[in-house]
Amino acid sequence: METNTHPLLSILNTQQRAAVTTPIGPVLVLAGPGSGKTRVLTHRIAWMLSEMDVAPWHVLAVTFTNKAAREMRQRLNVMLGDARTGSMALGTFHATCARILRREAENLGLSPSYLIFDSDDQLTVMKQIVADLGLDDKRYRPRALLNAVSSAKNELLSPTDYPVRTYYDEIVARAYARYQETLHQNDGLDFDDLLMKTARLFETDAEVLSRYRDRYRHVLVDEFQDTNVAQYAILKQLTHKHRSLYVVADEDQSIYSWRGADYRNIVRLRQDFPELQTHLLEENYRSTQIILDGAQAIIARNPDRTPKHLFTDKQGGHPIVLHEAYDEQEEADYVAREATRLLRAGYRHGDIAVMYRTNAQSRALEETFIRHNLPYRLIGATRFYSRKEIKDVLAFLRLAQNPDDDVSFMRVVNVPPRGIGSTTLGKVSAQAQNHQCSLYQGLLSLVESDGLRSRAERVLTAFATMLHQWVELREAYSVTRLIDRILADTGYESYTRDGSDQGESRWENVMALRAVVAETPGIALLDFLTEVALVADVDELADEVDAVTLLTLHSAKGLEYPVVFLTGLEEGLLPHSRSMDSPMEVAEERRLLYVGMTRAEQRLYLTYAFRRSWRGYRDSEPSSPSRFLEDLPDEALKQPEDQKRRAARPSGAAKPWGAESSRPETRARPEPQYRSGQRVKHAFYGEGMVIECEFEGRNEMVTVLFSNGVGVKKFLSGMAPMEPLADH
C-alpha cells in the first residue's frame, strides 16, 4: 500500500509515519512533549489492525490513566468502528491487572471477589499492626512502614525477601508479613499487590502465562518511562516470546520515581530486546517556540540525559511571564486578574490551567477564584471518593459484597451512631479472636450464643441482621437499589443532613454517588467497587465543563492548555524541601517543572511569592525564587507591552531576598533592612540580635532580643533608633 496516500497516515509527519508503520517487533518511540505520541499510539493500533492482520483481541494497550484509555478507545472507534475495538484490551496497568487477578484468583489462593484497599484502608491496617506488635508509632510511623512495603512490592520483594540491614528493616519485614496476612484474611489487595501478584502469577504459573501471552500477543505501552520493576516484569513476561512490544517514552517526563518508577527500564528494554527499533518524535505541535525554548533551557541542565532537538513551526509567540507576588494571596490575585483579562481577550475558562507542586497550594487559589467569581474545577485534593460520606456508603456496599472485610466493618460499625461503643465492640472482637474469624462472623456467633443481655444485645442483633440482609439482597438488587436500601436501613440521610450547609453538601455527594451508579445500569456490585477503587483524579476531569482547571504538576502529565500558570516556584516548594538533599530528586523536580511548562500551548506564566504561609502561620523567613528560574533564557522572558506591572527575574539561585537584588516590586514595598540572626545596636537598649523580621503591609516589623536583661522588643524598622552592626 502507498504509505503517503493511506488515510491513516495522511495527517502524520515523516517521523510519526515511520513509527506507525514500522514492522512488528520490539519498538521504542522516544517522544518529546506535544509530539503527538498518543496519536502515534492510536494510529499504530489502527495500522496493525487494518494493515498487519492483527486481530483486536490480540492487542493489549496500557495507558497511564483511565481517561486516556477511554479517549483512545473512542478515537479508534471513530477510525475503525466499534466492532473491531470492542474486543481489544485497553486500560491502565492497575485496571488490567485487577481484571486478570479476578479471573485467575483460584490459581493464586485468592478470593475472586477480593476488594481493593485504598490508602486509607492500608493505613488503618498498618496502624492496627503497629499496635498489635507493640511498636512505638512515633519511631515506626505507619505511613513510613507503608512506604517501605510499597517500595518492596514495586520491586517484587516479598516479606521473606525483604533485605534486613538494620533493626528498622527487621521491623519493616515483620510488619510487612503481618500486613500481607491481614490483607489476605480480609480478601483485600492493595494497589501494589495488583501489580506484584500479577507479575508473580506469570512467573510461577507457566500455563497461565502462556494463555495470556497468546491472548495479548501485541502489547503497547504509553508513558513507559514511568513504569516500575513490577510493571516491567509483567511486560517482559507477556512479550518476550512473541516479541511484539511497542512502548512510548520520554525520559524527561519521568516524574514518578517515588512510586517506584524506574526510567532505567529503557535500558533493560534494550538488553532484553537487542533487536529493538528506536524512533524519535521531535516535532512539537503544542507549544510556541518561546515556550519550547524556555522548557528546553530548564531541562537541558539535567545531567545524564539524551539531548533532544525539539522544534515547532509556531515561531515566536507570547513571552513567558515571570511574576513575583508578595505572598500566596497576592499570587492568587494575580492569577485571577490575569485570567480575567485573558477571558476578556477571548479565551474560555476551560483554556486555562493553574498548576502547583502540592495540593495544599490550591486553597489560596480556590478562595480567590470564588471571590473573583471565576468558575474552577479542582483535580485531586478533596477527592470525591475520599470524602467521609462517600467512604461510609462504599464501606456499606463493600460489606454487602464481603461482610468479612474487617476494615470496612470497623469503619461503619457505629456509623451513624447506633450504640456500639468500644465496650460492646470489644466483645465482638474478643469473640472473633477466640474463633479465629472475621468480626462479622464473631458478631453472628455472639448474637446466636445468647451470651448478651439488654441493650448491647439489641443493637448488635439489629446490626447483624441488617448486614445479613444486604448480603442476601446483593445478587437480586441492582447497585442503585442496594444503595437506597442501605441509606434507608441506616438512616443515613437524617444523620448527614443535620441542617447545616455542610450537611446538605454531604448528602448531595451521596446522591452524586448514587447518580454515578445509575449511569451504568446493570453493573455488578463487585465491578462497581473495583472501578471506584481505581479511578484517578484526572479521570474525573469532564471536558464539557467550562472552568479553569486547578491541578498538581503530577496530575497535569499528558494534558495541554492554551494558557498555563505555574505557581509557587520557590525553593522548598519546587524543588520541594523533601527532595533538596538528593541530586536525583532535584533532577526529578526539574522534570516536573519541565512537564508543567510543556503543557502550555500559547501562554505560560511562572509565579512565585516573596513570603508564603505554612501550616496557617506566616513563615518567619521569606522564601527564595526557585533555582530553576535561573536557567530561563532572557529572550523568552521579555515583558509584553500590555503588562502594567512588571515582574523581575530572581537575582540568584536560592539566594534570599538580599538588598543587592534590585527588582521592580509587585507593590511599593521597601527592601528588608534587617534579617534574623543579624546583630543590631539600639540607641536605648544597646546591642541585640534580630530574631524575627516580617512585613505587615509595607512596614517592616523587626523583633530583637537584647541582652542586659532587656529581653525581646518589637520595632517598626526605620522608626526605631536602631542600626545593623557589621558582622565581626
Add this chain to the structure above:
DNA sequence: ACTTAACGGGAATAA
C-alpha cells in the same frame, strides 16, 4: 455512649 473542647503533632507527588 456520645459530644465537645483542648491539645499535640505533622504534612509531597498518586493508582
Add this chain to the structure above:
DNA sequence: CCCGTTAAGT
C-alpha cells in the same frame, strides 16, 4: 491549618 487523640462533661 487540619488531623487524630485525649480528657472532661452530658
